[in-house]
Amino acid sequence: MSKIVRFLIAFISFLWPYFTFSVNTHLIQEVQSFEQNLKKTPLQSIDQEFLYYKKSEKYFLQLEKQKKYEEAYKLCVFRAKRWEKLGSLPDKEWAYVWYIHAFYQWYFFHDIQATRKLIFQKNKIRDFQFVDKSWILYSRILVEDGSYQEAIEWCTKGIDKVNQKGDVEVYLGLLTNLMNAKVKLNAPIKEITEVGEKLRKASINYKEKMFYFYVFTNLGEYYYRNQNFAKAREYYSQGVAVRLKHNLENLEADNMLASCFQKQGNYQASTNQYDELIKLFEKNSFVAYEKSKYYLHQADNFRQQKELKKSEVYIQKAANALGYQSVVDTYEGKKSDLLYWFDYRIRLSLEYGNLKKVQYFQLQVDTLIDRMRKEHTEINSKLFWRENTHHFYEKAIEVSFKLKDVEKAFYFIEKSRAILLLDALKDLEANDQLPYEVKVRKQKLQFEIESMKEQLTKLNAKSRTYQQINLKLLTSKDQLNNLIDSTEKVNPAYQKLKYNHHYISLIELQEKLKANDQSFLEYFVGNEAVYAISVTSAQVRLKKIALKSYLDAVNIYQKQLLTCRNTATKKEFNYLKKISYALYKHIFEPFQLPKGRVIVSHDNYFVSMASLLPDWRVSEFLIKDYSFSYAYSANVFFKNTNRVNIGRTKLLGVAPVNFDEKLGVAKLYNSDHTLENIEKNYFTGTLLTYHKASKANFKKDIADYDIIQLFTHGKADSTESTIYFQDSVFSLNELQRLPQLQANLVVLSACQTNIGKNATGEGIMSFARGFANLDVPSTVSTLWSVDNNATYQITELFYKYLSDGYEKDIALQKAQMDYLRKPLNPNVPFYWSGIVLIGDSGKVVLFSKIWQYAIIGVGCLLFGLLAILAYKKLF
Numbered sequence: 039m040s041k042i043v044r045f046l047i048a049f050i051s052f053l054w055p056y057f058t059f060s061v062n063t064h065l066i067q068e069v070q071s072f073e074q075n076l077k078k079t080p081l082q083s084i085d086q087e088f089l090y091y092k093k094s095e096k097y098f099l100q101l102e103k104q105k106k107y108e109e110a111y112k113l114c115v116f117r118a119k120r121w122e123k124l125g126s127l128p129d130k131e132w133a134y135v136w137y138i139h140a141f142y143q144w145y146f147f148h149d150i151q152a153t154r155k156l157i158f159q160k161n162k163i164r165d166f167q168f169v170d171k172s173w174i175l176y177s178r179i180l181v182e183d184g185s186y187q188e189a190i191e192w193c194t195k196g197i198d199k200v201n202q203k204g205d206v207e208v209y210l211g212l213l214t215n216l217m218n219a220k221v222k223l224n225a226p227i228k229e230i231t232e233v234g235e236k237l238r239k240a241s242i243n244y245k246e247k248m249f250y251f252y253v254f255t256n257l258g259e260y261y262y263r264n265q266n267f268a269k270a271r272e273y274y275s276q277g278v279a280v281r282l283k284h285n286l287e288n289l290e291a292d293n294m295l296a297s298c299f300q301k302q303g304n305y306q307a308s309t310n311q312y313d314e315l316i317k318l319f320e321k322n323s324f325v326a327y328e329k330s331k332y333y334l335h336q337a338d339n340f341r342q343q344k345e346l347k348k349s350e351v352y353i354q355k356a357a358n359a360l361g362y363q364s365v366v367d368t369y370e371g372k373k374s375d376l377l378y379w380f381d382y383r384i385r386l387s388l389e390y391g392n393l394k395k396v397q398y399f400q401l402q403v404d405t406l407i408d409r410m411r412k413e414h415t416e417i418n419s420k421l422f423w424r425e426n427t428h429h430f431y432e433k434a435i436e437v438s439f440k441l442k443d444v445e446k447a448f449y450f451i452e453k454s455r456a457i458l459l460l461d462a463l464k465d466l467e468a469n470d471q472l473p474y475e476v477k478v479r480k481q482k483l484q485f486e487i488e489s490m491k492e493q494l495t496k497l498n499a500k501s502r503t504y505q506q507i508n509l510k511l512l513t514s515k516d517q518l519n520n521l522i523d524s525t526e527k528v529n530p531a532y533q534k535l536k537y538n539h540h541y542i543s544l545i546e547l548q549e550k551l552k553a554n555d556q557s558f559l560e561y562f563v564g565n566e567a568v569y570a571i572s573v574t575s576a577q578v579r580l581k582k583i584a585l586k587s588y589l590d591a592v593n594i595y596q597k598q599l600l601t602c603r604n605t606a607t608k609k610e611f612n613y614l615k616k617i618s619y620a621l622y623k624h625i626f627e628p629f630q631l632p633k634g635r636v637i638v639s640h641d642n643y644f645v646s647m648a649s650l651l652p653d654w655r656v657s658e659f660l661i662k663d664y665s666f667s668y669a670y671s672a673n674v675f676f677k678n679t680n681r682v683n684i685g686r687t688k689l690l691g692v693a694p695v696n697f698d699e700k701l702g703v704a705k706l707y708n709s710d711h712t713l714e715n716i717e718k719n720y721f722t723g724t725l726l727t728y729h730k731a732s733k734a735n736f737k738k739d740i741a742d743y744d745i746i747q748l749f750t751h752g753k754a755d756s757t758e759s760t761i762y763f764q765d766s767v768f769s770l771n772e773l774q775r776l777p778q779l780q781a782n783l784v785v786l787s788a789c790q791t792n793i794g795k796n797a798t799g800e801g802i803m804s805f806a807r808g809f810a811n812l813d814v815p816s817t818v819s820t821l822w823s824v825d826n827n828a829t830y831q832i833t834e835l836f837y838k839y840l841s842d843g844y845e846k847d848i849a850l851q852k853a854q855m856d857y858l859r860k861p862l863n864p865n866v867p868f869y870w871s872g873i874v875l876i877g878d879s880g881k882v883v884l885f886s887k888i889w890q891y892a893i894i895g896v897g898c899l900l901f902g903l904l905a906i907l908a909y910k911k912l913f
Contacts, residue, residue, distance in 0.1 A: 065100055065104065066101075069109065072093065072094070073113070076090060076116075081120070087120075094116075097113060098110050101113065173192065173196040174196075174208055174211035174212060174215065176192060177189045177193045177196065177215040177216075177219075178211075178215050180192060181215055181218055181219050181222065182372055183373070183413070184373070184374040184414065184422075184423060185416060186220075187416040188414075188415060188416045189216075189219040190219045190220065191508065191511070191512055191515075192512070193215050193216035193219065194216065195508060197209065198509070206240065207246070209240060210237065210241050210246075210249040211249070213236055213240065213249075214237060214252045216233050217230060217233040217234055217237060217252070218252070218259075221263070222422075223422055224260075224264070230256070230257070230260055234256060234257060237249060237252065241253070247280060247284040248286055248288060250280060251277055251280045251281060251286055251291070254273045254274070254276040254277035254280060255274065255290050257273040258270045258271075258272075258277060258294055262298065267301045267302050270294070271298045274291045274294045274295040274298065275295060276291075277291030278291045278295060289319060290328075292311070292315055293315060293331060293335070296308045296311035296315065296335065297335050300335060300338065300339055300342070305343050306343075308335070309336065309340070312332060312335055312336040313336075329356075329359040330356040330375060330379065331356075331378075333352045333353070333355040333356035333359060334352070334353070334356045334378065336352045337350075337351075337352035337356065337382055338382055338385070341386055341389055346389055349386055349389075350386065353382060353383055356382070357379060366402045366405045366406050366409070369406075373410050376406060377403065377427075380402065380403045380406070381430075384396055384400065387399060393437050393441050396437050397434070397437050397443070397446060400430070400433070400450070403427075403434075404450070404453055407427050407430075408539065411423065411457070411458075412537065415515065415519055424457070424798060424800055425798040428454065429565060431450050431451075431454035432562070432564035432566065434450040435447050435564070435569050436567070436569075439582055442580075444544065445543070447580050448544050448547075448560075448571055448578075448580075449541065451560055451571060452671050452672055452673055454641075455641060455671050455800065455801065456670035456671040456673075456674050456800055456801055457800075458800055459671075459674055459800065459801075460671070460674055462811050463674065463677055463813060464535060464538060465536055466778055467535050468531075468533075468536035469532075469778075471529060471531040471532040471535060472529065472532055476521070479521060480518065480521055480522070483514055483517055484518065484775075486514050487511060488771065488774050490508075490511040491511065491771065492769070493507055494507055494508060494511070542673050542676060544573065544578060547573055548573060548575050548578075550676055554635065554880075555634060556636065556637055557572065557573065557574045557631045557632060557634070558572065558573040558574075558637045558669075558672060559626075559636060560572075560641075561639065561641045562641050563642045563643065564585070565585075567583065567584065567585050568583040568584070569581070569582055569583070570583060572631060574631065574632065579630075581628055581629070588625070589643075591617070591620055591621045591624045591625070592621065592643045592645060595614075595617045595620075595621045598613065598617055599614065599618075599646075599649065599867055599868060599871075602866055602868060603864070603868050604864040604866060606866065612654075614866070614867075615655075616654045618649065618650050618651040618867075619651045619652070619653065621650055622650040622652055625645070626650060626660070627652070631664075633664060634663075634665070635664075635845070635847055635848065636664050636666050636667075637667050637668070637675060637879070638669070639668070639671055642796060644668075646871040646872060647660060647664070648664070648666050648867075649661070657865060661854055661858075661871070662855070665845075665847040665848045665850070665879075666874070667846065667847040667875045667876070667877070667878075667879035668874055668877075669877070670807070670810065674810070674877075675877065675878070687720070687722065687723075687744055687745065687882075688724075688742065688743045688744045688745070689716070689720075689724070689725075689744070689745050690726070690736075690740060690746045690747070691724070691725045691746075691747045691749075692713075692725075692731050692736055692746075692750065692763070693709040693725070693726070693731060693748075693750070694726075694731035694750055694762065694763055694764035695707075695709055695710050695727060695728055695731075695764075697762060697764055701766070701767065703762055706749060706750065706751070706826060708826075708827075709750075710727045710728070710749075712749065712830040712833065713725060713747065713749055715834055716747065716837050719837070720837050720840075723743065723745075724743070729765075732763055733763040733766050733767075737776065740776060740779065741777050741778075741779055741780060743780070744781055745781060745782065745783045745882070746779075746781050746785070747784075747785045747833075748784075748785070748786055748787060749787045749833075750762050751788055752789045752790050752791045753789065753790060754790040759790075759795075759804055759805055759808075761786070761788050761805060770803065770804070770805060770808050773805065773809070774808060774811065777812075778813050779809070779813060779814050782815060782816065783814070783815075783817070783818070783882055784809045784814050784817045785817075785818040786805055786806065786817065786818065786819045786820065787829050787830075789822070789823040789824055790820060790821075790823060791804060791806055791819040791820050804819070805819065810876070814877075815877050816846055816875065816876070816877040816879070816882075818833075818836070818846075818873060818875050818876075819873075820874070822868075822872045824869075824872045824873065825868070828857065828864075828869040829873065831857050831860075832853045832857050832870060832873055833853075835852070835853035835856050835857065836849050836850055836853040837849075838853070839852045840881075840882050844881070845879050845880055845881050846878070846881070850875050854870045857870050858870060
């Protein structure tokens with residue numbers, strides 16, 4: 039190469055940055071000039087405004103090409119505000135300008151909630167014909183925001199519509215978001231690969247190879263999340279190969295490949311790769327929150343290698359990239375990414391051994407989780423984040439335990455469980471502040487949504503009917519969310535009650551326990567240990583229990599309890615007593631609770647405490663000295679306590695006795711007689727027996743009764759819970775579609791009514807839990823397939839002691855003790871200890887029929903005397 043050519047190349051290289059700077063500066067000045075001139079121009083006709091729009095679109099594309107994203111964003115905001123004043127625009131142009139506006143609001147300032155609102159601004163963009171790109175954006179925003187189930191529904195709806203129009207780019211975008219949302223929710227790999235295969239086939243020959251790239255990154259993420267780092271590396275390596283071959287800018291596969299090295303303990307290889315990646319992306323325009331991931335992974339590499347000061351530097355860089363300024367309450371960025379940042383921040387603080395600082399960060403995270411829960415509208419997304427933040431609460435309890443901070447330990451244990459149930463109860467309470475017509479509209483939409491969800495579970499997801507119902511479901515959800523949003527804006531009393539963030543303190547709990555002469559015992563089962571806290575009016579104890587020994591003791595006892603029945607040999611019964619005693623030593627004795635009334639809040643594993651033995655050589659169970667009730671949490675338990683309904687004892691009693699042959703369940707002999715005895719002695723009300731005990735009759739007037747008693751069959755497993763009526767089954771999903779109930783007590787004398795799907799952090803999704811969601815403060819339910827004769831005896835005795843004025847927990851204790859005293863009744867716990875009281879343990883005032891007749895007689899006598907006196911006075 040000649041010296042002249044080399045000189046020219048060097049000269050041009052030297053001048054090129056100045057030339058580029060000049061061109062860029064000129065473009066920005068031209069855009070600013072255009073904006074200034076337009077500001078001086080009054081709003082004109084739609085056609086004229088559209089010409090201005092086309093010119094601004096040209097500038098937008100030029101700015102985007104030169105990666106002047108912030109200037110592009112400002113231009114979009116300027117255009118949107120001008121068009122907003124015009125108030126009437128062609129559908130597609132209006133949709134497109136707000137699409138751009140929303141995109142850059144999200145892209146630069148990552149204000150997810152603001153973006154979601156922008157998508158719905160003015161005339162409801164999603165109802166227009168030209169909405170496809172908005173759909174891609176919105177579903178992506180939902181994924182970024184952690185609303186994964188909602189994202190899946192949006193993508194499914196969008197794909198169905200796009201298939202009719204043949205828009206390949208939109209189709210690929212929605213498939214990509216659908217696959218990623220399923221990965222985030224940890225859906226079955228079969229579902230994920232099915233979507234991935236569609237994406238691969240549709241994208242392999244498409245001009246834009248980024249969609250093809252996402253096939254591999256999504257599969258890599260699935261295996262990464264499931265701790266299979268070797269498999270994750272395979273897919274991320276394929277993603278890197280696609281990036282290099284097609285010269286893509288996305289470095290996500292490179293990022294996660296380096297993270298796989300880190301997870302496999304090869305910190306040096308991971309550090310080296312992140313060094314290269316950080317150098318690369320710091321020279322380019324990257325989305326801020328994307329940068330934060332690289333910084334965090336590098337921070338963790340240095341932490342693992344004990345280079346804590348270097349780790350601190352990268353932690354701070356990540357915070358700057360996220361725009362986090364130490365205030366969670368006002369943070370409007372991606373909350374899921376900030377949660378991720380806190381995880382690394384806490385790990386580093388633990389390395390320094392500053393537990394007080396760690397606890398401060400954990401309280402910040404708790405606030406962040408509250409905000410995320412409030413913003414998510416889908417129950418599946420809420421449950422996902424409940425499960426995925428459970429480990430955080432375990433660490434927070436562990437730190438509080440080490441600090442001997444029982445107040446904070448109790449707070450974190452309470453925040454780890456049944457919060458969604460507490461939210462539901464707050465919402466029901468807040469509903470009282472709504473105008474009648476709004477309340478009815480809200481309830482109607484909620485019923486429609488639950489009904490459509492039920493229908494979808496019975497349909498093929500690929501069928502046309504499924505797609506049609508799914509579209510209606512999304513529309514109803516939108517209407518409900520809009521109704522709630524508008525209600526909160528105009529009704530501050532409703533909003534205040536719904537989002538009341540007060541949680542019961544230890545001092546408040548001790549005061550309530552003292553007033554009721556009760557003790558409280560609560561467990562937290564984590565991945566590394568079990569923590570338990572006992573509270574009495576005088577003392578608080580916090581204990582740590584080894585996880586393996588706890589699980590072994592519980593599982594062995596539960597298994598033996600269910601198999602040891604009346605036919606058990608003496609040897610088998612003695613073995614049950616020994617393991618019952620071992621469990622007692624593990625989970626009850628260390629707390630030295632005074633004899634009397636005890637509230638127990640279990641976590642994941644429900645043990646009938648009444649059946650434990652303090653001495654295996656003597657068959658005197660804990661029920662002899664303790665009356666137990668059970669709680670989803672202290673906050674839920676004391677939310678609706680002691681609702682004494684004097685004079686309100688209307689009973690709805692149900693005993694089908696015989697069942698339709700198609701149901702295939704056995705006849706329940708004598709259940710009708712037991713129900714009649716209860717009604718005859720203590721109640722006025724309605725009895726539904728034989729053919730009257732239909733599902734329709736039960737649902738018709740259920741809201742009008744104070745006590746509901748069911749003698750029937752029940753069935754439950756990890757996927758579905760049902761109870762039987764004479765003509766059909768009644769599912770837990772159907773129960774959720776009932777209105778709020780006025781009942782003080784529901785007694786479910788059927789098998790397995792406290793069994794169901796376990797939702798981490800929320801408990802068992804059983805029929806007992808379903809009635810709690812309907813604001814029923816107390817439920818008597820069963821833990822296993824109970825014996826009919828024992829159930830009938832104990833239930834009838836339970837009502838007898840209620841009518842004598844005893845609290846519910848004491849009434850149940852006395853009923854079970856009476857059962858044990860009868861010589862012909864078996865004393866093994868299987869027969870009597872599976873019946874448990876969940877919720878409020880206060881009194882229900884029942885008057886026996888004799889007293890009711892006496893009161894009526896006295897009333898008639900007084901009325902007669904008054905009538906005689908009045909007659910004499912007149913004459």
